[in-house]
Amino acid sequence: MKVLIALGGNAILKRGEKGTAEEQMTNVRATARHLVKLLEEGDRLAITHGNGPQVGDILLKNEFAKAILPPMPLDICGAESQGMIGYMLQQGLQDELYAAGLDLPVVTVVTRVLIDQSDPAFANPTKPIGPFYTYAEVPRLQQERGWKMVDDSGRGFRRVVPSPSPVEILEGKTVAELFESGTLVIAAGGGGIPVVRDNEGVVKGVEAVLDKDRTAALLAEVLGVEILLILTDVPQVYLDYNKPGQHAIEELTVQECKRLLEQGQFPAGSMGPKIESAVRFLESGGDRVIITSLEMAENALAGRAGTRIVR
């Protein structure tokens, strides 16, 4: 089967880790082992991934150095993170492929994703990014940098940026051709580098972040895969998550997803975008979405684990 894998941040860096290159490569190699098992089963894979911790570190390094070096805007930081994570995945995957006796090119494509400059998200930035600041620093940052700042769950103040909807994967045709020719292609990392096309037709980077699962749904459509496999830190989707009566779901239809989204069962910061992305992919002609953990990926593809979402 043709499968697009959407790797969560924890496939590359686990909570509580410092973020050293060694930690990340260790995690990536473990991730690669799971993915190579799927390849050994005969599945055809493409890979996309989150970039939260990595782009967070890049932003923080920019802030530390800003007295001397001009900080890079978010689109460029996103591009850096695609190079970094793509490279680590290439290394891990190619070694595990070699160990498994499989010979498959593994390639990362730097990927831009077009968004609509009139997307309503631009009027209402909601996505916190980068370092935490104290209340005292807020007015200066708002004035000097033009940032919108919010109190992030009482942990401090952070910049918020828009999280608009992906409209077109600009390198989509090439990614699809590579996938068709049998290349293990890594694309649209961190949801893609956000760009808009202005009224003169010029494509410009913007200060925004894209939700990686929403972009994954679009990429799955472009690639024509049957299955979108969203790997996260839980083995299944839950109803009443973290509440009394929490229980795992084996299967959901698009209609059930819509109803549960309306009921507010899936929070905006975590499961919500995954379920919305599942709906989008299935309504665009996709066959199946599976949400599970990396460890359960094989079993879930075989129908023995995870949460299946179908039309």
Added chain:
Amino acid sequence: MKVLIALGGNAILKRGEKGTAEEQMTNVRATARHLVKLLEEGDRLAITHGNGPQVGDILLKNEFAKAILPPMPLDICGAESQGMIGYMLQQGLQDELYAAGLDLPVVTVVTRVLIDQSDPAFANPTKPIGPFYTYAEVPRLQQERGWKMVDDSGRGFRRVVPSPSPVEILEGKTVAELFESGTLVIAAGGGGIPVVRDNEGVVKGVEAVLDKDRTAALLAEVLGVEILLILTDVPQVYLDYNKPGQHAIEELTVQECKRLLEQGQFPAGSMGPKIESAVRFLESGGDRVIITSLEMAENALAGRAGTRIVR
């Protein structure tokens, strides 16, 4: 004609600039305009590029933040710079293509370059990288980080790393396929991410930098292009450069190159690797190497400017 363009650092950032994203995008757009003119002439292009100033800034940002965030090794910093510069080139090129009415996919491939772990360069690191330090800081850096440090032309002390020879472009097959299919492909930025294959067959990143012109010669061979066009900050190669009697050269043969290299006409840090790379490409079957400035690229390809190197 099929041409591999090797862009010098000044195609992206000029000496004396601060390195803001705006400056870099302005330079990249100017570069893109020149390259699109070549495409309009009917030439088929692939692009590789330097990354000196960009990877230097990434390293410096790592050092600024190292009390809080673990610094990334050189291979990962190189991968970041490929994502960053590749993205900027994609943006600039696609806009200029759009303005010229050309429809061509522009894609960056994150590229690793295999080097031999027994390369003699590892025993004798020569390439200064990253920030300058004072003499007082040297012993601590040597001890804590295991760095080899040198006095860089009296400007301060810097870390030196090996600059080994490129052996194989690991993503070469994919890059060649993209090039053949008519994609404007950007690859092996900064000379490629340096990796070695250890005795167990595991591919590992290493703390080294690759010379972008040497890798360009290898890439030109892999792509089967007729011409390697090396764009730098001078319009021609000079004999007795910066000395009384300096004069420009119109044409050189491989044999003349070898003789002049032996005479020490071309310094190791600048023209030397370009001439050596020209020799390598021509001896591997290449047709022509042209060394010139971005501004003279069109005229040079038409035989009216630059320095031609032939077999």
